[in-house]
Amino acid sequence: MLKKLELLLPPLPLTLGLCALIILAAMISPEPSINVPYSQIMAFVFWGLSAVFVLPAALSFIKAKTTVDPRVPEKSKQLVISGLYKISRNPMYVGFLCMIIGTGFFYTHIMAVIFAILFV
Numbered sequence: 001m002l003k004k005l006e007l008l009l010p011p012l013p014l015t016l017g018l019c020a021l022i023i024l025a026a027m028i029s030p031e032p033s034i035n036v037p038y039s040q041i042m043a044f045v046f047w048g049l050s051a052v053f054v055l056p057a058a059l060s061f062i063k064a065k066t067t068v069d070p071r072v073p074e075k076s077k078q079l080v081i082s083g084l085y086k087i088s089r090n091p092m093y094v095g096f097l098c099m100i101i102g103t104g105f106f107y108t109h110i111m112a113v114i115f116a117i118l119f120v
Contacts, residue, residue, distance in 0.1 A: 010070070010071060011070065011092065011093060011096055012096070014096075014119070015096040015099055015100060015119070018100050018115040018118075018119060019099060019100060019103040021111065021115060022100070022103045022104055022107055022109055022111055022112045022115060023103065023107060025107075025109050025111040026107035026108075026109040026111075030109075032109070032110045033107075033108045033109055033110070034108050034109070034110055034113075035108070036105060036108055039105045039106065039108050040105075040106065042102075042105040043102045043103070043104075043105035043106035044102070045102070046098045046099070046101045046102030046105060047098070047099065047102040049095070049098040049102075050095045050096070050098035050099040050102060051095070052095070053084065053091045053092065053094045053095030053098060054091075054092050054095035054096065054099075055095075056083050056084050056091070057083065057084050057085070057091040057092045057095065058092065059083070060080050060082055060083040060084065060085060061080055063082075064077070064078050064080050064082075065077060065078075066078050066080065068092070096119070097116060097119060097120065100112065100115055100116045100119055101116055104116065
């Protein structure tokens with residue numbers, strides 16, 4: 001069952017959906033919120049980290065002329081091992097996680113913690 005869920009949505013729409021659910025949860029039920037000092041600043045830091053990981057990683061795939069969609073590995077034309085992929089196996093997933101965490105910091109809602117764990 002988990003294997004089917006794993007490939008149901010591409011990572012970017014899944015990430016954006018989880019961020020939307022955090023926003024929705026915060027709008028519908030402001031409690032339980034987490035009191036985090038400098039949460040707005042932390043949100044922008046994590047959103048910035050998200051861009052630092054996702055954009056160069058995606059550009060590496062574009063440069064290699066291969067697919068970024070993990071649901072269709074047969075469309076992969078080459079293994080990307082340059083750029084951030086020299087350091088990390090999954091920099092895009094790190095960036096997507098940073099996006100979820102940043103949204104959690106911005107809205108300070110407990111659901112962000114749950115969604116971040118589920119994403120991982």
